[in-house]
Amino acid sequence: MNATLETSVDTDRFRADVLRGLARPQKRLPSKYFYDAVGSKLFDRICELDEYYPTRTELGILRTHAPEMAERCGPRCLLIELGAGSLTKVRLLLDRLDRPAGFVPVDVSGEHLESAADELRGEYRRLDVHPVCADFTADFAVPARACHRRVVYFPGSTLGNFEPAEADDLLRNVARLVGPGGGLLLGVDLRKDRRVLEAAYDDSLGVTAAFNRNLLARIDRELDADFDPDSFRHRAFYNAAQSRIGCTS
């Protein structure tokens, strides 16, 4: 594997973000740091949990509506997936696209992205798959491909990880990335019963708790800190005023 693909996280930047985030009265860390190789594997396990309904729901929507979605994307589109993860959902869309000009999965978790892209290439031999390991909140280059239009696919409610002003910036970047006539296919969750939401982010097997604690372990591993992740308790709560889930450890 190409070493530059391992992670798009710069250690100095990581350290600065951790110091800034943990110095705040209400401590906060950018969600991208959850996803190192360990975090990405834990997220895949979360997607299979009974309580974590979003993945099943989105897969169900795709099974029913992928033909309409593909029609809206149009022929010869260049599909760019932000926060691509394990590339599970996009297969249902790719199966329906009309002669796609290429597929560009973008993710900050480089090792995971490379292995998911390799697997996809094996299954979709005629598809030009070009993974980009990058932080999608910053500038990144998309390979030039002759295409009818660019379409960004952004599923998994990943947009919900951002504060409203950050989400606004991100959507403006997407508009620039796809250009005039480009498209965005966005998957976001809706408000629902607090108990359903909180269970989804605090499952009975403790996988989400392990996912959260891995961020502390990652700070220990990469920044030589001395957190004891096991001494932290995971708590997920629904903030109804903001319609968002918050997690503390």
Ligand SMILES: C[S@@+](CC[C@H](N)C(=O)[O-])C[C@H]1O[C@@H](n2cnc3c(N)ncnc32)[C@H](O)[C@@H]1O
């Ligand atoms: C909630 S998961 C969704 C994964 C997949 N798209 C899905 O729908 O199941 C978020 C994904 O976005 C990636 N990610 C999070 N923040 C990112 C950032 N700032 N830049 C690039 N990738 C990011 C993570 O590595 C992870 O794969």
